[in-house]
Amino acid sequence: MSKRIVMVAAVARNRVIGNGPDIPWKIPGEQAEFKRLTTGHTLVIGRTTYESIGRPLPGRTTIVLTRSPTWSADGVLVTHSFFDALSRAALLPGEVVVAGGAQVYAEAMPFASEQIISEVPVSPPGDAFYPEIDPAAWEVVEREPREGYERVTWLRRERM
Template identity: 35%
Template sequence: MITLVVAMGLNREIGIDNQLPWHLPKDLKHFKEITSNHPIIMGRKTYESIGKPLPNRTNIVVSRKKDWFEEGILIVGSLKEALKFAQKIDEDIFIIGGGNIFEQTMDIADQLEVTEIKTTIDADTFFPKIDEKIWMKTAETCHEKDEKNNFDFCFQTYKKAK
């Protein structure tokens, strides 16, 4: 099972200046719960934006750069290779971005774990359109903003319609 995990605004905004456009601790906790103990695949820019390997998960980073080495991550030269390694580790694989990697993996994904953040915000990176002919929303839980989380948001699961 290949799952894309994303937090996006109402216009599918996901990033600006190689960072997240918001700080939502509840979403980071949710992300940790979903992905811990499973392999995660990400693009080189997303890895650099996080700045360190995420603990308790095999971090697989896709890059075309030669001679790039970082401690604690597996660097591969293609998505195909990333998936091949991930499948050896676990049957549940999580692709965590960014925009470039999401564009290339929507077609092969089985499931989307979306945090829909109820705002529009400045962004330079976006999630692809979720085609309702292909994707069916199967679960949703919503949360209101509070003193630490500045926006209302909903956790949503989409599965590929059969």
């Protein structure tokens, strides 16, 4: 695939990204930053993440991954594998932005070229975790302190 694949997530110190359908923190401005980063692009998200949002996000094309052959929702494209999602995204506007949940992030990690992580300085209980970032494969290229979190940009190191 010639399009960049960017993973965008808010991640706690203990790698928690969610607890049931909820994000276990509220940080003013962080969701606005998510909107800024993703508008105009194609979002790839899992069904549970989509259902926790409850609607397609404006200004973005949304591809929802699900194992259910009968699941559908108005205003989104549905695929049943990460590779199908990438194939559809290749024909759509903007970059491919992977925005959760845990399983989708794990599937996207080997293909992503960039990760934009909001590091949240808490360790809440949760049942969804962001995958480990291998420092041999990734390097931090930018770290921006924000109110209540740090925005960290990781780029994939050159593959040997």
